[in-house]
Amino acid sequence: MSPPPPDPRAKLIARGQAIFFNETFNGNGRTCGTCHPTENNFVLDPAIIATLPSTDPLFVAEFNPDLKENFENPRLMREFGLILENLDGFDDLANTFVMRGVPHVLALTTSVNSPQGPRTGWSGDGAPGDGALRSFAVGAVIQHFTKTLNRIPGVDFRLPTEPELDALEAFMLSLGRQQDLSLPLTLKGTVPQRGQEIFLDNRLGKCNLCHVNAGATANFGGGSLGNANFNTGVENLPDQPADLSRQRVPPDDGFGIPGNGTFNTPPLVEAADTGPFFHNNAVETIEGAVAFYDGEAFNNSPSGRALAGTDPNGVGIRLDATQVVAVAAFLRVLNALENIRQAIDLLEASLAGDSGRLKALLRRAVRETEDSVQVLEGGGLHPEAVAHLRQASRLTDKAARSWLFKRKLTRDAIREQEKARAFLVGSSPAAPRTATGGRS
């Protein structure tokens, strides 16, 4: 029996996926997937960059003479995963630019909207035109896809068409979580449990004020403010890796032209396996990212000072090492739960889907499972769950190769995922299906 025909939305998403990964817009060979590779949770980091051949279009500045100067900084790209952007204009390419990491594009449904309008990119103003996610690709093509620095439409690239923008938007919005969690979860690990308490405590961790339910929206007690921009002082961190390289890295002034120093709030559920962290990839580990908020750069920033102003003791955020690790452990568990959810979704889709997509779905499920193993092991968390996840990964891999037992192996892999999840979190009415129970 052949599967039912895909609905119009699914067709639009599939078309968007094809454009995202294959369409070069007659430019220098890059696609959206060049900087947002699906096999690396849609982020670039030095580890994945090191696996790419020297002919990969990511490195176009290294082999295209027209893009040799003022298009990228190959050293900063290879060493720190940084991409060059001319966010304050193209008049002085040698001096006016910023170096930014590549944000993931997961859970955009939950993170783009704000009462002031859509927020895209690290500073919330990444898209031209109306600034919407749908328009983002137009700016990206002009900035990153051009054949020469002349950036002439129809010569150096072609601009995406309206139907292409519709499809790209549908695809990007389909990625990852479709709704926010509802914290607290009934976590089973002692340290992650404490981390959750600290995270939600508005007198201690204060994390939940700007990352409600570990997402990307703010709520200071008067109702949701949607996605918001803050100046958290990341630019004032000492010893930033890119600065240490002695390469030219101008300060990044964030939102607007000239910038006001603010940057966009990213969701945290996906954080642990999408580092390095912050707009400039300044911090490598999730523990380091949490510890940032305990440091001087944050506590002396406008946001840190505002937080201190609301504290009876005049404290912004002050956490000890054990508390930093606990919050990071909590974020690691949230990330693993999301990976498990996605892996189960993919495995179930492979059972229901057509044979053409089956292997791709199973391979993605393996990657999600490997991510959850890595995220938990990196924090020394839940070894029993890790054992089940490893088994799930093996079974999924076997399923992808098997002709006769594909479905049985896939079902066994789902059971292993569920066993792993049961070590991380208990079922609770407060815990939504997206966190504990499967598909969104």
Add this chain to the structure above:
Amino acid sequence: MTLRLMTIVVGMAGVLWSTTPFAHGQKATEVFIPIGQSPGVSYKLTIVGTIERIDPQTRTIAGAAPAGPWSANVTPRTKIWLDRSKLRLTNQKGAFADLRTGLLVEVKYEDPAGRVQGKGPAEWVKVEVPGSGRAGYRETVSGRSRP
């Protein structure tokens, strides 16, 4: 609402609203987008038409579009961009002097209501630079269009 909660709301909301203007598109790449092709903006929030009158005293341009007559004030904040894409040349920043009668322009008003009213201060103006022999334009060494 407790006093403490209220303090948090007011304090943090203060820092949020004082530092974050309304979200807007990345102006930096807007310069390279030809007239009528700005995503989500062209024809929805802009007027595309031909300049029929220019008043240098009030720095106002005016003309007619399918929706009716329009005018726009070019303020010190207004960005002027020369759309040279049809000449297969890089688009550039321009000046009030580059706005000339007979040229095709796209106007985005600072206030979205400006489009409905057909008047108001312009946030940006894109002006199409025609090929040689039209409207007296020629290329200078610097590439900047001059009459």
